[in-house]
Amino acid sequence: MLKVQKYRVPVAVGAGLLFIALCGSSWFVLRQTGILENLGADSPQSELSLTQKDAQSLVLPLVSLSPQARAEQLMDIASGRQSLDQYRARYLLASDLIGQQQPEAALQWLEGLDAKYPQLASHIALKRAQAYTAMGDTANAEQAWQGILETYPSDPVAAHALYALGESNPEYWQQAIAQFPTHPRTLDIVRQKLQENPKQLNLLLHLAKSAYDTPGSGGIRDRLVNEYASGLQPQDWQTIAFGYWETREYDKAAKAYTKAPPTPENAYRVGRGYHLKGKRQEAKAGYQQLIRTFPDAKETGLGLRRLASLLPSQEAIPYLDQVVAKFPDEAPEALLTKANILEALGSSQSATQARQSVLTQYPNSDAAADYRWQVANQKAQAGNLAEAWQWAQPITTDSPDSAIAPEAAFWVGRWAMQLGRQEEATSAFEHVLAQYPESYYAWRSARFLGWDVGDFTTVRDVNPTLVLPKTRSRLPAGSDTLKELHLLGQNQDSWTLWQAEFENRQEPTVAEQFTDGVMRLGVGDNINGINQVWFLSQRETPEERRQWQALRAEPAYWYTLFPLPFFDSVVNWSGQRQLNPLLVIGLIRQESRFEPEIGSIAGARGLMQVMPGTGQWIADKIQLQEYDLNDPNDNVKLGTWYLDHTHQEYNNHSLFAVASYNAGPGNVAKWIRKYDTTDPDAFIEQIPFAETKGYVEAVFENYWNYLRLYNPEVNQLLRKYSKSQPGISP
Incomplete structure (x- = not known):
């Protein structure tokens, strides 16, 4: 142990x-x-699992090693009989050699490889062009770049060629902007053009949309708002607002959302953005506008609750009553808030009735769990552990997805121990391990079960x-080329390709968001990579929740949340x-x-x-x-x-x-x-x-x-x- x-x-x-x-x-x-x-692999087959051939690969376990540490083994494989492993070894050797300023040696391993390794054929052509460029062989480099445009005109590698050729012919740069708007080489082109002439609205908007979370993006948005507001369209304001929101400049986001297309979510974010920045009057106005414009929208129920939190007690109650009457998803929280207000106003009986309504009408809600836990703690502090146990125990069965459930289940076990009910305590600790294995309380439960942790x-x-x-898992989204580059540990190349492929940035699928998190970690954007994966837990639709739960069963999900x-x-x-x-x-x-x-x-x-x-x-x-x-x-x-x-x-x-x-x-x-x-x-x-x-x-x-x-x-x-x-x- x-x-x-x-x-x-x-x-x-x-x-x-x-x-x-x-x-x-x-x-x-x-x-x-x-x-x-x-x-060793020990998990059921899934979309993230390797194929049998990949699981038996001799090359993929070498991906995690440094170029120097893996060179000899790769050469042995690359010099052997033709196979997928041989092609992978040749590609990795060529890539490593280019990085080590040995482009001539890299070209030898690339010779004829694109015909045998179709998954990476376009990137083999890219490596060849990069090798000639590194050698200073201008003629062959230009020929290689032109060859990419002729053979792979729609493949994102063409953006690299357009960038290289555009340094002598500006028309190529314009083509890159039009054809590959989110590709990092294209963004480099846009930035260079803005350095030459900063006053180009279309290019500023291009960066605001395609590079909203890169260094300097906040300054681009500020310029658009301060210098070009009169020329912006509602969709431009949507782009600006989204960028501010994602980078947590919530008050700026709120102001921009007032000019974006009118939707319930945008209207809610006006009020919430100001609210998060402590601008109470602006927040109240924003929530009230949401309520007037979209009285029946899902977001309005939460907006009503947020508005109530900003009002004096007596004024808040009618808004909470609206929530209870019209928005069942928000009603339990509204009832609890109303109960607390009534208690403070001296209406204890009415407060008790409101709380009882939470328990009887919404027994599976987070609000019911929170109230049960509040009472359980009061009982425990008063020394009445038996009643504390009775109040807490239903949380683990009625509201198992509540944020408070792991803690409640653990203390059900602790209180049972103190009451001398060891069998019930053991059952509670085992329940925590079974249902909430990732929680802090799972560690505490394991300790009380005698585990050496x-x-x-x-x-x-x-x-x-x-x-x-030993090896990476497959990606759930992206092209076959992207997935192969990722398996080979080509972090920068796969990140660059993903930027061109990832078009659905404001509303990504679960698979796309997870893939984006993995890609970010690969290039050292650790905080955003971890956050991208963690925020999957906030998905709301049943299908998205199902997809998220399926991901949680994958080792790759947890390795991404807890990297090293x-x-x-x-x-x-x-x-x-x-x-x-x-x-x-x-x-x-x-x-x-x-x-x-x-x-x-x-x-x-x-x-x-x-x-x-x-x-x-x-x-x-x-x-x-x-x-x-x-x-x-x-x-x-x-x-x-x-x-x-x-x-x-x-x-x-x-x-x-x-x-x-x-x-x-x-x-x-x-x-x-x-x-x-x-x-x-x-x-x-x-x-x-x-x-x-x-x-x-x-x-x-x-x-x-x-x-x-x-x-x-x-x-x-x-x-x-x-x-x-x-x-x-x-």
Whole structure:
């Protein structure tokens, strides 16, 4: 099982971004440290599963290695008999050699390959043209680019050719803009043209639509609004508003949505955008306009509830009554809100009736779960655990999809334990593992079932065996060429192709959104990649929910949500600090979502969000003369030192150490003096800072997910309970 001992790992050789399974990895390097093993396929066939031929491939397991590490094996395969593996080996060798400034050698491996490898024929032609260009062979390069236009005029690789040829003939650039509007080479053309002449409305709109979330896109939108408002059409405002919304400039989005085509969603976003930015009067006006213009729209029910939250109590009640009367999906929340208002106004009997209506009319709603949980906690705090159990238990059966359900199910088990009902407690903990295996409460339940997964006082020293996937999974969306490039680990090329293929950006399918998340992770856009996949949980239609649930059964889904970028640095510095690396990676995921240059409002920087003053204090302690908080290795070096320091401050109690990392040692010291620390689960419930309580649970939830995904023993144990647990084999 998991050995509880000081975690000592040799320094990993090599460097660079690690992302396993879907986006390349340093698997070979980490395997040399002795903590990683191979992953075997152990999941049912699905659209993400490899074909039998791919599963038996000798090339695909080499994708995660560096070009230097895989060169000899690829050459052996490439020199062998003709097969798909041979073609793949030749392509990878050529691509690697171009990247290593050896274009002449690359051309040898590309010779005649396009006829034998049709999946990548257009990209073989592209590699050939790139090789000639790198050699400075102008004549052959131009011939190769022209050949692409003649042979693959509609393929996105033609955008590369149009870009290259357009440097001497501007007509080619105009063709690229017209034919491949979202291709990265086309966007480069547009930007260059704007540098030459910034006042080109059509090109500004092109970037606003096709590159809404790239660096500098906010400035483009601002220019359009400030300089060209009179010339914009409603659909242009839709494009601008969507870009602002996606980049969380909600007040700007709200203003733009007022000029976009009138739809219920756009009208709702006017009010909500202002609401999120604290502009109460504008928000109220926006919601009222929604109600007047689209009185029966689905969005209006939520708009009425939002409007009620901005009004004095007496004025809010009529709007809540409208929700109850017309919008059953929003009615339970409206009834609870009304009950709280009535209670505050002294109408306790009416408040009780409203709450009872939630339980009787909408017993399966999130609102019913929230109310039951509120009462259960009140009973528990009063020492009446039997009644607390009775109030909480129905949540797990009546509202199993509620956000509160995993926590309620766990405490049903804890309260049963305290009442001496061990059989019921065990059943509750097993229910958490079966239904909510990804939750923080699954980790706590596993611990109470006696699993060796670390507890708050031992998790620092857990020494987990980790198993990484040998190969990538297939993509559920995109062309066959895209899927093949992805399997071969060609992250930048597959990302470029995906930009040309991904046209449905404002309303992507579930498969497209997941693919976009995977593609983003491949090029290091980690925060947006993870978010794209996480936001699939917000899909509402039954068919989309079915598709999302099907994805959740795939290992690739979870590997994308819980990737391992920079794990070589984490393993190195965790080993030197004698910290569990999965605890460190869990903290990094919560702090930065693996964005090396991210900064907080308070000034914290980098992967582990180290404050500059704290960084300098640590650097002085360890006599580090030069460092850069935006450098991943430096940041992890300093951050792990500080996490080790917080552990030492609290006698290696990881709950207090992690809480201190977020809230500071002063606050944690106060809480330890004020609250009973003998029951850590109860202590967490009493943390007065909602942010810190959520932070602690999120870090340990991350730790648990990395453990359940990459540790074979825990993985196999959990598979006995949960059908959605992806399988690995030791």
